[in-house]
Amino acid sequence: MRRRPIGYVPPIGLEGKVKYPVQDVLVESTNELEYVVIGKVINTVPEYPAKLFKSSIFRHILIAGTTGSGKSYTASVMAKRVVEQLGISTVILDWHGEYAALIPRCTVVDPYKMPLRVFTGDPGDLAVVSNVFELTPPQEYVLEKVLKKVDLSRLKTIDVFLDYLENYPDESTWIRESKLALHRKLSLLARENYGSLFKLHGPHQDMSSVLEGGVPCVVDLSGITDTSIRKLYSAFLLKRLVSHVTTTRRPVMIVIEEAQNYLSRNQAIKPICEMLREVRKFNVGLVVVSQSIQQLVEDAMTNANTKVIHSVKSRHDLELVERALYLDQQIISTLPYIDPGEAVYSSPSIKKPVLIRIE
Numbered sequence: 001m002r003r004r005p006i007g008y009v010p011p012i013g014l015e016g017k018v019k020y021p022v023q024d025v026l027v028e029s030t031n032e033l034e035y036v037v038i039g040k041v042i043n044t045v046p047e048y049p050a051k052l053f054k055s056s057i058f059r060h061i062l063i064a065g066t067t068g069s070g071k072s073y074t075a076s077v078m079a080k081r082v083v084e085q086l087g088i089s090t091v092i093l094d095w096h097g098e099y100a101a102l103i104p105r106c107t108v109v110d111p112y113k114m115p116l117r118v119f120t121g122d123p124g125d126l127a128v129v130s131n132v133f134e135l136t137p138p139q140e141y142v143l144e145k146v147l148k149k150v151d152l153s154r155l156k157t158i159d160v161f162l163d164y165l166e167n168y169p170d171e172s173t174w175i176r177e178s179k180l181a182l183h184r185k186l187s188l189l190a191r192e193n194y195g196s197l198f199k200l201h202g203p204h205q206d207m208s209s210v211l212e213g214g215v216p217c218v219v220d221l222s223g224i225t226d227t228s229i230r231k232l233y234s235a236f237l238l239k240r241l242v243s244h245v246t247t248t249r250r251p252v253m254i255v256i257e258e259a260q261n262y263l264s265r266n267q268a269i270k271p272i273c274e275m276l277r278e279v280r281k282f283n284v285g286l287v288v289v290s291q292s293i294q295q296l297v298e299d300a301m302t303n304a305n306t307k308v309i310h311s312v313k314s315r316h317d318l319e320l321v322e323r324a325l326y327l328d329q330q331i332i333s334t335l336p337y338i339d340p341g342e343a344v345y346s347s348p349s350i351k352k353p354v355l356i357r358i359e
Helices: 071-086 123-133 137-148 158-166 173-190 225-247 270-282 299-303 315-325 327-337
Strands: 036-040 049-055 063-064 089-094 108-110 217-218 252-256 284-290 306-309 342-346 355-358
Touching: 036 225, 049 355, 063 071, 063 137, 071 089, 071 108, 071 252, 071 284, 071 355, 089 225, 123 137, 123 173, 123 225, 123 270, 123 306, 158 173, 173 225, 217 306, 225 252, 225 270, 225 284, 270 284, 306 315
Parallel strands: 063 284, 063 306, 089 217, 089 252, 108 217, 252 284
Antiparallel strands: 036 049, 036 355, 306 342, 342 355
């Protein structure tokens, strides 16, 4: 029998006849006792739960699938049960403002009431600004030069800092051109009411308040209308959270919705990419949620040891999934047509990927 090509799509009218493969009862390769159940394995006899083990959380999780396939619901189920049953603090960077409805018992944080410090002297902060605003090397050089000279404690607002930047002495034509271009890009920080999201000096925001409460903490980013500012704020928040947790060694799971905004192949925020490789040893588990695997940096796939792949229809995404998970043809040909809330589940605790239904 000829093998169907990757991404095979049945003719119109036959989609409903796609059959779920009969699946063997899972063989778990762990003796770990702490886990949460996130759903059930489809089409097994006897019925078998899909388990997410505690250790797998800190080896990172990738949730992918087309719009409406159930990604956010899956992340919300994980968040609720990880907090309630394992006692692990959970923070959700909610790009579209939808998690408060999915998790009735949660703490919702308004970014405008939790301003974050920028330009702290940390090279990683400068890298975040550079990546988000797509600064050229000369523009990044000018910004670093200005930050070394200015006393931010004397500047009350972002507007005052922008005035300082605009009036910074020109040492050459290229510095002047770079300075003006830099000023144009950073002036976005002072538009509308975005200035209230950031502060130039003062103590760092206490992240303990975000991590306490015994319920998931949802940071609602949807009120920040500009995409660049939304990315900047959430990237800084992620850095501050990880910095706090690496000091306190408090276990935490962080859900990054619409992760392609931070981990794009074309414009990744480098400090966040580095987190995928470095933070697991500090008991920080990242849950990367995205519509398309092909849009993400390779590290997102390789460093997420647990993968929940909802329905995907892109041929390229299907090829990536098949190569990464070594799926057989029966499952890969079913993947474009599984129902919302169903997914292929791969985790270090099971010997081969299975189809599950999130419940």
